[in-house]
Amino acid sequence: MIQTSPLHNYHIYNSSPQGRVATIKPKDLIYTNYLYNSNTFSKFTRVLGQKQYEIQDHLGNVKLVFNDYKELTPISVGSEKYDLNVLSLLNYYPFGMSMPGMGFEAGGSRYGFNGHEKDDEVSGVGNHLSFGNQGYSPRFGKRWNQDKVEHIDLSPYVTFANDPINNSDLDGNYETRVGIMLRQAEESYLKTGDKEALMAHYKGNAVGTVIGIIVITLPATVPLMVRNPVKTVNAVNAVGSFTVGLVDDGNQINTPGPIDDAGRATKGFVKATIGNLTKKVKSKIIKFDELPSEGVVNPKSIRFSQESIRKTFKNGKSFSGMTSDLKSGKLNPKDVKPIRIVEKGGKIFTLDNRRLKAFQDANIDIPYQKVDYNKLPERELQKFTTENNGKTIRIRKGKND
Amino acid sequence: MIKYNSNYMNYNEFKNFLELMYNNYLENSENWENNNLESFLEALIAITDDLDGFLIHNERKYNKNNPSWLTFADILSTAIIYE
Numbered sequence: 067m068i069q070t071s072p073l074h075n076y077h078i079y080n081s082s083p084q085g086r087v088a089t090i091k092p093k094d095l096i097y098t099n100y101l102y103n104s105n106t107f108s109k110f111t112r113v114l115g116q117k118q119y120e121i122q123d124h125l126g127n128v129k130l131v132f133n134d135y136k137e138l139t140p141i142s143v144g145s146e147k148y149d150l151n152v153l154s155l156l157n158y159y160p161f162g163m164s165m166p167g168m169g170f171e172a173g174g175s176r177y178g179f180n181g182h183e184k185d186d187e188v189s190g191v192g193n194h195l196s197f198g199n200q201g202y203s204p205r206f207g208k209r210w211n212q213d214k215v216e217h218i219d220l221s222p223y224v225t226f227a228n229d230p231i232n233n234s235d236l237d238g239n240y241e242t243r244v245g246i247m248l249r250q251a252e253e254s255y256l257k258t259g260d261k262e263a264l265m266a267h268y269k270g271n272a273v274g275t276v277i278g279i280i281v282i283t284l285p286a287t288v289p290l291m292v293r294n295p296v297k298t299v300n301a302v303n304a305v306g307s308f309t310v311g312l313v314d315d316g317n318q319i320n321t322p323g324p325i326d327d328a329g330r331a332t333k334g335f336v337k338a339t340i341g342n343l344t345k346k347v348k349s350k351i352i353k354f355d356e357l358p359s360e361g362v363v364n365p366k367s368i369r370f371s372q373e374s375i376r377k378t379f380k381n382g383k384s385f386s387g388m389t390s391d392l393k394s395g396k397l398n399p400k401d402v403k404p405i406r407i408v409e410k411g412g413k414i415f416t417l418d419n420r421r422l423k424a425f426q427d428a429n430i431d432i433p434y435q436k437v438d439y440n441k442l443p444e445r446e447l448q449k450f451t452t453e454n455n456g457k458t459i460r461i462r463k464g465k466n467d
Numbered sequence: 468m469i470k471y472n473s474n475y476m477n478y479n480e481f482k483n484f485l486e487l488m489y490n491n492y493l494e495n496s497e498n499w500e501n502n503n504l505e506s507f508l509e510a511l512i513a514i515t516d517d518l519d520g521f522l523i524h525n526e527r528k529y530n531k532n533n534p535s536w537l538t539f540a541d542i543l544s545t546a547i548i549y550e
Contacts, residue, residue, distance in 0.1 A: 373517040375550045376509060380500055419550050444470070448545040451520030462513055465505075 118153065118175065125234035126181035127162075130155055156192075160230040162204030164192045179204055180234045197235065218366070218457055256362055256431065354409035357436060362399070365425040365432045368407055369456025371415045371449050375423060377464045385424040392428035399425070404433040408442065415456055417446055423459055469547075471540055474528065481536040488543060500548045510546040521545065 121130040131153040154171040156164050162179035171191070178184045179195055182202070188194035195202045201210030202225070212222035226233040254260065352367045378384050391397035402425075405418040416422045417437070425432035452459070469487045472480065492499065501507040514521065518531055521541065529535045 372550055373520040374513055376506070376513070380506075444473070445544065445548055448521065448525060448541065449548060449550075450524035451514070451517040453520040453523060462509075465509075 120175060120177060120181075122181060125230075127158055127179050127234075128156060128175055128177045128181060131175040158204070161207030161225070162195065162202070162230070164204075218369075352414070354407075354414050354436070357407075357434075360404060360435045361433070362431040363407075363434050365422055365430070367414065368405070368422055368432070368434070369413055369415045370419045370422065370452055370459040371417055371456060372419045372459060373451040373453055374460040374462050375419045376462055379420060385420045386427070388421070388424040389427040392424065392430050399430055399433060402433060404435040406437045407434045408437050408439040410439050410450070413455065415450070415452075417442075417449060419459055423461075469544055471544070473525070473537070473541075476535065476537040476540055478536060481540055484540045485543075488547075500550060501546060507546055510549040511542060514542050514545045514549050518542070 117134040119132055119134070120128045121132075122128055133151050133153060135151045154175050155169045156171070156175075156178060157168040158164055158179055164178070176183055178192060180197075182195045182197050184192060185194045185196050185201075186192065188201075189203070193203065193205055195204060197209065198214075199211075200214065202208070203210070207225055207230070208223060209225060213220075213224070216222070217224075217227075220227060226235055352363060357363065375385075377386070379388075388397065388402075392399065402421065403418075405416045405421050407414050407416050409415075416434075422432065469484065469491050471484050471487075476484070492502070496502045501510045522530070525541070527537065527541070529538050
């Protein structure tokens with residue numbers, strides 16, 4: 067953010083600021099304006115310093131708080147400059163504890179790490195955050211309560227999926243603002259089929275094709291560094307547009323690759339990059355009642371009904387073949403018969419385990435159709451043999467193994 | 468669809484079940500997931516192997532070490548649709 071003439075230019079913080087106006091006690095600085103019309107005489111008063119603005123980073127962490135009062139600093143006769151009236155400047159350790167000596171609070175902000183309200187009266191300044199009503203201790207990186215959202219692969223006491231650099235916890239879902247935007251773009255693509263809009267989201271305003279290096283100009287912000295278990299992606303040039311250099315084992319990749327239906331590069335590491343961001347988003351737990359009767363869903367959110375499956379479909383083709391066809395784009399997910407899903411004990415199970423496994427392995431959203439568990443024929447109920455609540459499924463040995 | 472009593476099955480009921488199953492195959496084999504002998508036998512092995520899980524989800528009065536005619540009807544019936 068840059069203040070322009072007649073004020074001096076100040077670089078406050080990179081990327082687009084997300085302001086939140088908070089009310090504090092009025093200061094004594096009063097700006098008065100008079101307005102006249104034919105019948106009345108009115109006086110309007112605006113008290114400066116009442117409005118606070120926050121600059122947040124990509125996780126919603128409040129880094130800087132300032133107000134609307136310009137602080138006058140005389141330099142010499144006839145020359146003056148105005149300073150930004152900074153109320154607090156905060157830097158955080160990954161799990162949200164503020165770094166001692168790396169910031170200050172004067173007047174303070176009500177909001178801090180992840181944009182959540184601070185409950186300073188609980189255990190000292192900056193040592194407890196409300197996190198909705200969950201209660202969070204940034205010094206321990208733990209909540210007071212279990213996560214209200216159930217995640218199959220995570221302990222309910224884990225915060226930020228143990229990855230506080232990439233994830234923020236807006237609502238217990240580990241969604242960053244960037245992640246939400248990408249998810250919305252993907253959902254919109256699946257609804258409308260508007261590939262151009264999706265590609266625009268992936269590519270930002272960059273002109274050209276997605277190759278080794280992509281330029282993302284997102285209206286919000288992009289994590290400065292995205293860690294991926296396999297590949298590493300570094301974002302450089304943090305102001306305005308983001309040039310994402312894709313690095314594999316320390317070598318920059320510049321090789322163009324073909325692009326699949328969703329506008330992702332199928333070679334190189336663009337897909338891995340975007341996949342990493344969207345994968346985090348997709349870990350959101352879905353409730354059966356909230357799903358439309360049919361559509362597409364993240365396969366990881368559906369459980370298996372059987373304990374084991376055969377390697378092949380009825381027609382003799384292997385489901386691993388389906389996985390690779392899905393990955394390569396040879397098979398369009400829309401052409402696959404939707405899996406039937408039912409709710410049992412508050413959890414979502416499928417009756418079509420092999421197709422689900424193929425889509426899980428391909429990490430592609432799967433078409434589904436809701437079925438009423440209570441109306442299932444007895445024979446289908448007998449399919450339920452899972453012993454671990456459908457989290458995983460065993461693949462049986464084939465005749466050639 | 469082969470219906471049978473899931474509480475108890477005697478010798479005659481099991482024989483009746485097998486007849487129903489045979490007729491169902493004659494009329495309806497395209498709806499059987501495992502409609503050839505190889506896949507059906509493989510499914511029989513699989514469901515027998517997964518019987519513990521079956522008994523978690525389906526309430527039965529028998530157990531694995533004390534099977535009844537109903538056990539065999541369950542295994543045969545499930546093998547029709549087991550993936």
